[in-house]
Amino acid sequence: MTESPASDPEYVAAVVDLLGAIAYGELTAFEHLAEDAASAPTLRDKVALAAMASAEFGHLGRLNERLETLGADPFEAMAPFQAPIDAFHEHTAPKDWLESLVKAYVGDGLARDFYREIAALLDVDTRDLIMESLDSTAHSAFVVEHVRRAIEDDHRVGGRLALWGRRLMGEALSQAQRVAADRDALTALLAGGVDRPGMDLAALGRMFNRLTERHAQRMTELGLSA
Template sequence: MIEHSGTVASAGTSSVPEAGVASLLGVLAYGELMAFFDVARVAEMAPTVRSQQELGALAAREYAVYEQLSGRLRQMGVEPAEAMQPFHEPFDNWHARITPADWHEGLMKIYAGAAIATDFYRELTDVLDPQTAAMVREALPDDEQAALARTALLEAIEQDDRLAGRLALLGRRMMGEALSQAQLVALVNDDLLDLIMDRGTGQGFDLVGFQQLLARLGEKHTRRMAALGLDA
């Protein structure tokens, strides 16, 4: 039983719908594929060869995780492209609305945008079977990604304090768009919705629990912005 103030049912392995797990892996795989392209584009904006190297390595890790998730889907008898297709539109809408104009905005998207998604998926692992939950947690970015972007952003803000206002505004936009798209992702596919929401099965979040999940995402984002000295 998950110890949140909202209701989350126990994630016994026999009660977890396989179709829902495949849909969640499809969400993660498409997110990792988009993250690969996203980080690669930011790497092209990098002002130094060293920054390009670091971000290039990060992009390569994103693609490796995409391949890992695709392999798990194939083991389940699911074609990765089919599992990812339902989530094409909400993900693409998010990326279209949050397109970095320069290097600093690209770093902000890596630092805060990716972290919002990571927080969301980490919360969802509470309703998965242990094997899938472990794989999802392994697929999520580690602290190295956030640390790399945070260090570069802190240095940039220290050198030009005019960046603070622009980046704070971008951070707020990302949070609003992310919460909206997170709900759309959950609603766009019935199998995924059955996995994460309790619709009479006793499995997943109830409505109050899901709203509290979204509130926790906002709180974590506020702390993340404060680490840069920015208002959320």
């Protein structure tokens, strides 16, 4: 009989790490969307961003419930990722509302893609929960509409936001690499084992190439050059 992944302490530690990182990311997404709502130019925009913030907070609750079923304290699981994620936000503080929208779309999108890549190595239940938590379809449509409209109104905006998007990509990829390298359990998960998939150096290289390609697609959707 094949042993359940939940009976492997190393695997459980990796899942707790991954869920903790995503959960703290959802918490900061909630905080920043709430801040963006406060500075939104219209009442309609305020309501839309407040709804997005509420959705992020709902995802956080489900992730914390899953952590508890694994026997982990959600706050202890999030704690190791507070410093690197906070550092990312400090290094990429937007100067205006448009930059905050691009950051939500590009920066958060890269992080979400990274977590989806790792989720592919997990058991079905955990993978499905992560995929649900990382869904941002409504968020994406809202940002694309507003950024494209701003570029149409003033083409100079496009060049500035394109440079901003490139900076976000560099910071987000650096953060993803640090998270993967600094946590032993995640490193072991990526490497795989006798009875579960993993990634060798070539596969890791392809993964980061896919992250870069998806970033370029997002920039194109926004009407910006990658």
